[in-house]
Amino acid sequence: MLLKNTKVRITWKFIGLMLISLFIFGLSGCADKPTFVPKELEDADSYMSVFYVSPSGDDANLGSYDAPFKTVAKAQEAIRAVNQNMTSDIAVVLREGTYSLSSSLKFTNVDGGTNGHNVKYMAYPDEEVNLSGGVKLGNWKNEGNNIYSTSVSAGFIRNLYVNGERATLARYPNGNTYATANEWDYENRIIRVYKDDLHGATDFEMVMYMEWSESLVNVDSVSIDGDIATLNLAPWEAEAMFIRRWHEFQYRDDMFCYFQNAIEFLDNPGEFYYDKPAGKLYYMPREGENLNTAEVIAPALTNVIRIEGTSSDEKVSNLAFEGLTVEYSAFSDIVDYGFIELQTGHYAMNRLSGASLGHDVPKGLVQVENAEYISLEYLTIRHSGGTGINFHSGVRHSSIRGCRVDDTSASGIIIAPFIDGVITNQNLYLPIDDDITCNHITISNNYITQAGVEFHRSAALVNVLGYQIEIANNEVAYSNYTGISNGWGWSLNEYVLKDNIITRNHVHHIGMMGNDLGGIYNLNNQPRSEITYNYIHEIGKTGMGLSPLAPADGIYLDEGTNNMVVSHNQIAYANENTRLILYHGAGEDIVEENNKGILQGDTLDQEIIAAAGVQGEYRTILEYLDRQDNSDIVLGIVYGNMVNDEAGLFGYKMKVNETAVLEGLGRYYLPGNHQEHTLTIYNENKEKIASCVVNMATDDKDMQNFVYADFKEPITLTEGEEYYLVSEEFEDGDWYLSNSSQMYLSEKFSVIGIARGENLTSVRNLNSVFVGIGLKLASSDQ
DSSP states (O other), rough: OOOOOHHHHHHHHHHHHHHHHHHHHHSSSSSTOOOOOBBBBBBBBBBEEEEEEEOOOOOTTSSSSSBBBBBHHHHHHHHTOOOOOSSSSEEEEEEEEEESSSOOEEEEESSSSOOOEEEEEOOTTTOOEEEEEEEOOOOOOEEEEEEEEOOOOSSSOOOOTTEEEEEEEEEOTTOOOEOOOEETTTTTTTEEEEEGGTTTOOOOEEEEEOOOOOEEEEEEEEEEEEEEOOOOOOOHHHHHHHTTTGGGGGGOOOOEEEEHHHHHHHOOOTTTEETTTTTTTEEEEOOOOOOOTEEEEEOSSOEEEEEEEEEEEBBBEEEEEEEEEEEEEOOHHHHHHOBBBTTTTTTEEEEETTTEEEEEOEEEEEEEEEEEEEEEOOEEEEESSEEEEEEEEEEEEEEEEEOOOEEESSSEEESOOTTTTTTTTSSSSSSOOGSSSSSSEEEEEEEEEEOOOSSTTSEEEEEEEEEEEEEOOEEEEEEHHHHHHHOOOSSSSSSSSSEEEESSSSSEOTTEEEEEEEEEHHHHHHHOOOOOOOSSEEEEEOSSSSSOOEEEEEEOOOOTTEEEESOEEEEEEEEEEEEOOESOOOOOOOEEEOOOGGTTTTTOOOHHHSSSOOOOGGGOHHHHHHTTTTTEEEEEOOOOOOSSOEEEEEEEEEEEEEEEEEEEEEEETTTTTOSSEEEEEEETTTEEEEEEEEETTSBBBBBTTTEEEEEEEEEEEOTOOEEEEEEEETSSSEEEEEHHHHHHHHTEEEEEEETTTTEEEEEEOOTEEESEEEEEEEEOOO
């Protein structure tokens, strides 16, 4: 269990003395076990009140250790009776188990601490506590053709999890392949596509990839004329798609797109579809899944935890949450608005005036509004249909520390989004009322991974319009768009943004489903702000936008960036390898110094690298620490476009500079990969030496994002000889890296060119590769 050790640390802080007492009195055979009350080690009387909650408890109980409440709501009720004039902290200790919620846990002004003291909700030591917004499904009926159904009564179901793995909303084309549009008709506000791509569907969603944004529209009806289908969009989507500013040049007739959420598209294992009128959910199991025993969960709640004060000037305060797992949320606004994206997860929700649209962002599993002195620590946030943690508006003097945020449809963490569709009576760039802003917030030592899983242009960690925001020592990894995005406004004017510090973060394997992005991306004038001492590497792009020239840089200083210090950043293996930092419409008052790039010939500062990312006791949140680390063999990879338009053998040619024993090979993982691939090594005479089969559906990736398999027996690579390493790829199958990608190996090996086809045709081009094939050496050779 990921948080097991961290929970011990958390709860020792609160219960140390009484654990000692329990040890003295004995834990077994004790007829009169003393009441278990958390205490601070340094102060036995540190808590004013303590309440216990357990799934096996009873709300008629007193909420003690021996007689816990059953629900958190009952603990809230008990707290409201004692928190009006607090003299010290109050604790709520949750016992092990899953708390399946029928409604969000809402914390308002009557739930917070008073007189500067906190109300704390925490997990019991060594126990896993899950707060779930999902509904378990069962009673599956075999419909034939490997499709099963179950009866469900729900307003909508857009996400589904089977044994903790996200399922795919039925779509065409399958996997990560894409169709193209046929024509944009501005005058009539309709889109034309190819009839055969719809498979007869008439009520569905269309998803379109643009340059820096992505849009999802609901299709109301379809008209067929020969091979062309005309899509008549829902009224709001038709309006928003065709009137919005700044996006016109992103439209073109052959735009990448796909179609989803219709039973006609349900044809691939791992896909599902919910027929609301019939009240039936259909699912096609993956290989090895048994629906009689599988845990199938449909997220139902928009928020699991919602912290919201009465108003911007009457804030809820002094709440802390520690050591809990918060999971399974849904995002319902698509039903009404579609998802017409402006940038980094902001979707259009109303029309303000002329071509100006109002926006919001997907709600969070943990949603915080009009609050202060809020602490989130050692939480696991996962399986969100929207955002992970959303500090939406009016939040100040708060912190997010030591949290693991994993598998979010939109951003992992977002601060102060541009919600001009929600707050319409103030200029959010220069608000009259400072109480609506987010400020004095610390986001440190968090691990944010797998962000933007559904809304692919959502940055992983975002500060939009917050000021005095410190983003420090976070690790942001394996996500689809920008790693850390800071700012909003595209202007050299001074707005609310100021005094924001982005420092000592570790950002890597970013841009896996996007382009026009950066490891760290910045917008607008931000006096006294800094981007310093960050370690950024493996920043790629996939060519899913319109222009192959769209950038993917280690640091991207976009329009209006000014009055900042950008220094001592260490950058390795970014897609744009001819420059260290991209300036695009930035100002002249930027101090840039002592930044280093490995592809620019610099030697990176190892002390800065070691100090970047999650530090100290917080490192226990990193889920990959037990993964194999081959970073001394595969130094880095720069991925260009993702392709799957050809089948056959693809890879590269390599020269061995030092004899080594090779135990197996690995294939680079890209989003949506799920097939098996045979990896083979040939000698320079094109004779097969060894092969292995990797299963890309496995989670067993190494720290460089490769999935490995072993040969039947190790082989010896001889110094001075050349070898071909190839993977068997499939047309319209798993994405693989195109030959615009590069891979850098240790000095023991040299990549000397791409290789492809049955004849292993090689083109000499140093470091260029197809696919990305890693080397697993015997431990003595590493």
